[in-house]
Amino acid sequence: MLRQSMKWRLVMEVDGALKTWQPPEVVTIYEPCGVSGYDKDGAPIVIVPFAGLDIVGMLHSVSKQDLIKATIQILEENMDLAAETGAQQVVVIFDMENFNLRQYAWRPAAEVVIQLIQMYEMNYPEILKACYIINAPRVFAIAFNIVKKFMDAYTLSKIQIIKNDPAKWKKKLLENIEPDNLPKHFGGSLTDPDGNPRLTTKIKQGGKIPESYYMKNLQTTSPDTEKEYISTTIKKGDKLKLEFDVEESGTFLRWDFRTEGHDIRFGITVQDSEGKKTEAVRHQRVAAHQIDESGVLACQAPSKYIVTFDNSYSLLRSKKLQYRVFITPPLGELGILPDDAIKLINNNEENEEELLAAVEKDVEKIENISNSIIQPVY
Numbered sequence: 001m002l003r004q005s006m007k008w009r010l011v012m013e014v015d016g017a018l019k020t021w022q023p024p025e026v027v028t029i030y031e032p033c034g035v036s037g038y039d040k041d042g043a044p045i046v047i048v049p050f051a052g053l054d055i056v057g058m059l060h061s062v063s064k065q066d067l068i069k070a071t072i073q074i075l076e077e078n079m080d081l082a083a084e085t086g087a088q089q090v091v092v093i094f095d096m097e098n099f100n101l102r103q104y105a106w107r108p109a110a111e112v113v114i115q116l117i118q119m120y121e122m123n124y125p126e127i128l129k130a131c132y133i134i135n136a137p138r139v140f141a142i143a144f145n146i147v148k149k150f151m152d153a154y155t156l157s158k159i160q161i162i163k164n165d166p167a168k169w170k171k172k173l174l175e176n177i178e179p180d181n182l183p184k185h186f187g188g189s190l191t192d193p194d195g196n197p198r199l200t201t202k203i204k205q206g207g208k209i210p211e212s213y214y215m216k217n218l219q220t221t222s223p224d225t226e227k228e229y230i231s232t233t234i235k236k237g238d239k240l241k242l243e244f245d246v247e248e249s250g251t252f253l254r255w256d257f258r259t260e261g262h263d264i265r266f267g268i269t270v271q272d273s274e275g276k277k278t279e280a281v282r283h284q285r286v287a288a289h290q291i292d293e294s295g296v297l298a299c300q301a302p303s304k305y306i307v308t309f310d311n312s313y314s315l316l317r318s319k320k321l322q323y324r325v326f327i328t329p330p331l332g333e334l335g336i337l338p339d340d341a342i343k344l345i346n347n348n349e350e351n352e353e354e355l356l357a358a359v360e361k362d363v364e365k366i367e368n369i370s371n372s373i374i375q376p377v378y
Helices: 003-011 025-028 055-061 065-086 101-105 109-121 138-151 153-157 166-174 339-346 352-361 363-368
Strands: 034-038 044-049 090-095 128-136 159-161 230-234 238-244 250-259 264-272 277-286 292-300 303-310 319-327
Touching: 003 292, 025 055, 025 065, 034 065, 044 065, 055 065, 055 101, 055 153, 065 090, 065 109, 065 153, 101 138, 109 138, 128 138, 128 166, 153 159, 153 363, 159 166, 230 238, 238 319, 250 264, 250 277, 277 292, 277 303, 303 319
Parallel strands: 044 090, 090 128, 128 159
Antiparallel strands: 034 044, 230 319, 238 303, 250 292, 250 319, 264 277, 264 303
């Protein structure tokens, strides 16, 4: 798990370019989130007015990758704050007041939420000290029953869900948070200079995104990049298969595609040197006509990767597809962990201090590797 997370940090440039990357303006203004202070142990208090997240508007205004990168930035910034106090964990308050399930009935919106949860679980599994979900309406139980399937038991054990009963959840919050570290709206004493109890100077409230921010799919793609896309039509009942032989370690399979008018089934199968086939990316229908699909997969070698665009389930419609799928050149030896750390892992050593010291020794190598890939690893 540590190896995979280190690869993911490399691909996403978490310790490099992402530190200075500027999110699109619409994300900066309309992503509801902020830190109000610290709990009694020094853990940052992250407040998310969740109903202020216009996920449909956001996905019409920025790429899915930009939203993922912005989320990683927030996680990293909060972890830096936690490291400064020595707490190493964060407290999160999700305010579900006025939560509307309708937005998440749109498949691309639900998929993004699930991808973000999976990304969190794979790369930030133990940073959560406590999570309070307050003002939870009855309909929230429907949504939570779905997403909790993608959460680890450790994460679930840290979550407390409290219905719309301010007296109850304010008391719970103040058990471990001093009033001068919490907005007045949540039972603390902090307000904006104008007296606003929600502390909007620190906690972005989000809101409905104006359609002036909306963009067409891949609108920001440069003409040079656009030429890399291949246009084709997959006939009704037919499939398009692309095969890639991977001979070297340290390579990645990258894909970007969109369809016109209708969805398409997409998936990736890997065949090892002995001919055994397994799913690398689960074959499923994706709404590529609504949101561009893209991603990166760390490849094993030697092996063959079979990318499939499947329209066999459609007996009436052919599908117009624009795609680019390719193997990146190797990033050199994938020495993402120093040799000492690899030995410790392989020997099942349990000395965490020794392992962390070995990993820390090689941080410079991670930061200096080529910045050629910035897509998420699925």
